[in-house]
Amino acid sequence: MQNLLNQEQMRLADAFTIKDKRITSIELMEDAATAFAGEFLREFSDKEAAIAILCGKGNNGADGLAVARILKDYGYDHLSVYLFDFSAKETEDYKTNLNRLKEMWFPLTTVKTVEELKKISQGVIIDAVLGSGLNKPLSGIYLEVATCINNLNRKVIAIDVPTGFPAEGVLDETYNYIKADLVICFQRPKINFFFPESAGALKRFKTVQIGLDEDFIERQDSPYKLLDEGDIKILVKPREPFTHKGTYGHALLIAGQKKTMGAALLAARACLSGGAGLTTVSIPESGLTALNTSLPEVMYLDRAELNFTEAGFEKFKAIAIGPGLGTGAESKKILEELFKLSVPLIVDADALHLLGDYEDLFKQLPEGSILTPHMKEFDHLFGVHDSWWARLETARDKAVKLNCVIVLKNQYTFIIDQKGKVKINSTGNPAMGQGGMGDVLTGLIASFLAQGYQADQAAYLSCYLHGQSGDDLAKNRVSVTASAVADHVSEVLKRLII
Missing domain, CATH: 3.40.1190.20 (Ribokinase)
Incomplete structure (x- = not known):
């Protein structure tokens, strides 16, 4: 039975794996992005599809930047990356992956207002705006982003978790999300994926292995286990x-x-x-x-x-x-x-x-x-x-x-x-x-x-x-x-x- 962890425990699993395998966080992120891209390739084999990748400035956005680079290597030639410039704060892994894209002369579009998102014409959107650390309903500009993306009526694939969706805990009626047709999540599904309220955020999910230490995961104290x-x-x-x-x-x-x-x-x-x-x-x-x-x-x-x-x-x-x-x-x-x-x-x-x-x-x-x-x-x-x-x-x-x-x-x-x-x-x-x-x-x-x-x-x-x-x-x-x-x-x- 697979042990299902909350987000704090998953962060501990990340940290343990990095220390135990003597790798960097950016190397673990690369493994995650590669796993995501592999599953994306199985799901969307049309390499002529126009794809928009929406990236926030946190580690979820950093995942998105790495995914863009790997999908380009796989032969997806119609990729567009949108960088959300809604705050000054950037994670170090975000900066690293952004510089890697810039070195490839990758076309990047900076988004400063929600109005600019309405111009997105691509048929497929990869959601890498916000990660799994969110513990309150979307508000302000991010709420406007979710509303705008949902109104575009495009096929959305979320990296690890849909923007605005809490990984565990009560799914309040006031929560708003970027609605995903598919979530490709890392190592373990989120506990909240199994509740009926999750239907408002995702239609289905798939889980990919990214190399986290399984022994550490199975040793964590959790009341939730997934049968297989x-x-x-x-x-x-x-x-x-x-x-x-x-x-x-x-x-x-x-x-x-x-x-x-x-x-x-x-x-x-x-x-x-x-x-x-x-x-x-x-x-x-x-x-x-x-x-x-x-x-x-x-x-x-x-x-x-x-x-x-x-x-x-x-x-x-x-x-x-x-x-x-x-x-x-x-x-x-x-x-x-x-x-x-x-x-x-x-x-x-x-x-x-x-x-x-x-x-x-x-x-x-x-x-x-x-x-x-x-x-x-x-x-x-x-x-x-x-x-x-x-x-x-x-x-x-x-x-x-x-x-x-x-x-x-x-x-x-x-x-x-x-x-x-x-x-x-x-x-x-x-x-x-x-x-x-x-x-x-x-x-x-x-x-x-x-x-x-x-x-x-x-x-x-x-x-x-x-x-x-x-x-x-x-x-x-x-x-x-x-x-x-x-x-x-x-x-x-x-x-x-x-």
Whole structure:
């Protein structure tokens, strides 16, 4: 898992690398600019494109000057550099890279007013105005710059971070940014890239390695880690000879009502696809025909036959409750009886709604449980939040106090463990924006929990596979269904087994 750092920690990583490798800051900057230019070349291979590079006088601007020189060497002949002369202060690296350009007789345009920016005619703009150190909203002339650039409606590529965008912390509604189509960032993505509010500043980002000391980065104390495929490959357990259905656990799903039976069936479908040895679903009798027809492998348990004793549930290695369950008195009663057993549960959908409605019930939540709320469900549980940063801070606090795992669903889903540590899942895409996806995720978590994975492992493994299944399917489709995602998970899993 990649350790994600705040900006102060990234500056320390820069300083450590410079000292440890016995290089200068300008040499590290050259490595960063080369990495940026390489990714730019892959993204924009048309070397006849007219490109404007906007440079402030700080180190972000110095990066831009180095990028201009390297792109020129790569054969981009229609480059124009705009030097922002809004302050007298210049960094030493900026001066060095500016002198290097001047030695090449590179055409440079000094910008003293925002009005001059309106004359930019190039179709591609590289934003190297301000770097990642900004911790307050843009104001004054820089706010005017952002407004002007955004109004030009050009394709914008930002170096490391869009101008005006804070790398971490609350993304206030008053923030304004130069809006980027693509951000090419250095060594690690910014923590704020993973919040929905970032959509106002960037459409997508790519990360390039610039040679910072990885051991130093991984030693830093950070609650945020980014999941990647390697983490999942290490975690996934291959099926060994002489194993059988008893080896892979028995999952129980308590879900569905007469008019919401699909949610229960989707969860059960995913539980099967994830590889649970046995799957039982407790649904109203009205759904039995649909269950037998669509999922003959799944066993049925009548709601009236739920035996709320330890003996009644001891054969189940995982219990999930909520998809399509309803929020009436019967559903509340089931939760109350389950909570008395102090058995860890996967709590989703309508069951979460009930916890939000009844504080006394919420206080009885068994330790070790997994909560899987989307944004509205989370706020119903823990109060309304003004930002995703605040929401995540609350999730970290509550996961520790409740001794549970919280899966805060988002395009980049956050999995918060009982110690308040956050794993960020990067798989998944907008094509998955259809009903039933949450039910599939719940079924997958139940499947892996039944197979013996720890609660946080079952959560982040499920999130990764769920999203990767959607990513695979979205390559050839505008939208993907929850059923298709559930069915494809087993193929993704097979591909990942070492």
